[in-house]
Amino acid sequence: xxxxxxxxxxxxxxxxxxxxxxxxxxxxxxxxxxxxxxxxxxxxxxxxxxxxxxxxxxxxxxxxxxxxxxxxxxxxxxxxxxxxxxxxxxxxxxxxxxxxxxxxxxxxxxxxxxxxxxxxxxxxxxxxxxxxxxxxxxxxxxxxxxxxxxxxxxxxxxxxxxxxxxxxxxxxxxxxxxxxxxxxxxxxxxxxxxxxxxxxxxxxxxxxxxxxxxxxxxxxxxxxxxxxxxxxxxxxxxxxxxxxxxxxxxxxxxxxxxxxxxxxxxxxxxxxxxxxxxxxxxxxxxxxxxxxxxxxxxxxxxxxxxxxxxxxxxxxxxxxxxxxxxxxxxxxxxxxxxxxxxxxxxxxxxxxxxxxxxxxxxxxx
Amino acid sequence: xxxxxxxxxxxxxxxxxxxxxxxxxxxxxxxxxxxxxxxxxxxxxxxxxxxxxxxxxxxxxxxxxxxxxxxxxxxxxxxxxxxxxxxxxxxxxxxxxxxxxxxxxxxxxx
Ligand SMILES: [Zn+2]
Numbered sequence: 001x002x003x004x005x006x007x008x009x010x011x012x013x014x015x016x017x018x019x020x021x022x023x024x025x026x027x028x029x030x031x032x033x034x035x036x037x038x039x040x041x042x043x044x045x046x047x048x049x050x051x052x053x054x055x056x057x058x059x060x061x062x063x064x065x066x067x068x069x070x071x072x073x074x075x076x077x078x079x080x081x082x083x084x085x086x087x088x089x090x091x092x093x094x095x096x097x098x099x100x101x102x103x104x105x106x107x108x109x110x111x112x113x114x115x116x117x118x119x120x121x122x123x124x125x126x127x128x129x130x131x132x133x134x135x136x137x138x139x140x141x142x143x144x145x146x147x148x149x150x151x152x153x154x155x156x157x158x159x160x161x162x163x164x165x166x167x168x169x170x171x172x173x174x175x176x177x178x179x180x181x182x183x184x185x186x187x188x189x190x191x192x193x194x195x196x197x198x199x200x201x202x203x204x205x206x207x208x209x210x211x212x213x214x215x216x217x218x219x220x221x222x223x224x225x226x227x228x229x230x231x232x233x234x235x236x237x238x239x240x241x242x243x244x245x246x247x248x249x250x251x252x253x254x255x256x257x258x259x260x261x262x263x264x265x266x267x268x269x270x271x272x273x274x275x276x277x278x279x280x281x282x283x284x285x286x287x288x289x290x291x292x293x294x295x296x297x298x299x300x301x302x303x304x305x306x307x308x309x310x311x312x313x314x315x316x317x318x319x320x321x322x323x324x325x326x327x328x329x330x331x332x333x334x335x336x337x338x339x340x341x342x343x344x345x346x347x348x349x350x351x352x353x354x355x356x357x358x359x360x361x362x363x364x365x
Numbered sequence: 366x367x368x369x370x371x372x373x374x375x376x377x378x379x380x381x382x383x384x385x386x387x388x389x390x391x392x393x394x395x396x397x398x399x400x401x402x403x404x405x406x407x408x409x410x411x412x413x414x415x416x417x418x419x420x421x422x423x424x425x426x427x428x429x430x431x432x433x434x435x436x437x438x439x440x441x442x443x444x445x446x447x448x449x450x451x452x453x454x455x456x457x458x459x460x461x462x463x464x465x466x467x468x469x470x471x472x473x474x475x
Binding site: 118120121122123124125126127128130131132134135138139142183184185186187188233234235236241 | 423463469470
């Protein structure tokens with residue numbers, strides 16, 4: 001069976017304010033990719049727009065803005081993991097033979113309705129994501145002795161990484177004390193433990209093997225895909241709040257599809273919506289034992305969230321999964337500049353939605 | 366869902382239970398998520414439950430909140446008193462719709 005490649009990638013600067021519409025934002029990272037396509041006479045067979053913003057016919061409007069006439073045009077939403085879901089859909093369209101190439105564009109604006117989960121009535125008036133994050137954190141602290149300082153260290157690391165990322169929203173380093181002294185929101189979560197919903201857009205171009213050879217001598221291969229949908233509501237997420245069940249399942253599924261082992265992963269972009277969620281992801285992705293995530297923050301074997309994660313880069317919901325994938329592609333191609341991880345051969349993307357009710361994992365090489 | 370909210374607006378907690386297979390449908394909907402029967406009945410539940418985890422919110426006015434498992438379903442609600450710990454037996458003391466028409470649930474020690 002033919003392999004599927006990511007042959008180009010681009011991301012725009014993530015911002016707090018914009019006067020642009022989602023479709024206008026979405027055009028930005030596509031410009032350079034589409035100029036390259038013109039140079040190599042490559043046709044775009046599919047356009048998939050990942051966004052949580054409610055824009056009817058969004059991908060087709062985007063296609064028209066970009067002057068392309070794809071066979072397939074679709075808008076996709078699955079909240080915060082819309083981006084990687086769009087990549088899986090593009091993968092499937094190419095794998096089926098229906099398309100040879102597919103452009104996946106993630107774009108969102110800060111005001112998206114995806115930021116509060118009003119449909120989940122089991123949460124009562126506690127609709128903001130920070131409430132479930134606090135409950136996950138309290139369970140982890142009580143059961144495994146994870147500390148607020150360990151959580152703060154996640155923010156320190158990701159902000160430090162974002163300092164080297166010119167597209168990141170937060171380019172100011174912070175200390176453990178800064179995080180500990182930032183405004184307390186919901187015990188034990190403080191302002192600097194949280195990612196920030198912002199404006200942003202990212203794009204990747206996928207193709208089959210044949211097209212990949214025409215376009216680049218350094219394609220990134222999609223080696224493994226794992227996904228799991230446990231529920232939509234927080235009340236049905238997991239019997240134990242000490243793990244994210246969907247991440248465990250997605251990770252196992254992705255690794256079972258490839259010969260790449262966890263120990264061979266050099267670089268990872270994982271879904272640090274809150275610092276505690278990075279700690280849980282270390283464990284649920286299988287990088288460390290259950291309960292040891294707090295200590296794992298200080299490890300040096302795998303580079304985690306080199307672009308700054310969601311905490312440092314910002315979190316434009318529908319763009320995040322695509323932006324994470326752009327970073328891993330740039331790392332694998334040696335294009336990450338000051339953030340470049342040495343000798344980078346295999347990478348992982350972990351993208352999650354709504355309290356870990358669904359997760360998606362990609363393994364790339 | 367509408368029936369659930371109608372009851373809730375009158376301070377009553379009723380959830381749909383399937384007449385065919387007795388599944389508690391939570392969050393509520395008008396179809397059984399086990400056997401897909403539409404023969405469902407809005408039913409009372411035992412209001413006693415177990416506190417799974419709790420926290421304190423400093424967003425707006427300070428509030429204690431907790432995740433409670435009650436007759437097999439889970440809800441996040443306000444804890445009307447301090448001193449409750451995970452495992453504490455609690456009961457649904459009040460429920461309803463607030464001024465924004467959002468559901469609220471309040472638990473106290475049983
Ligand atoms: Zn039934």
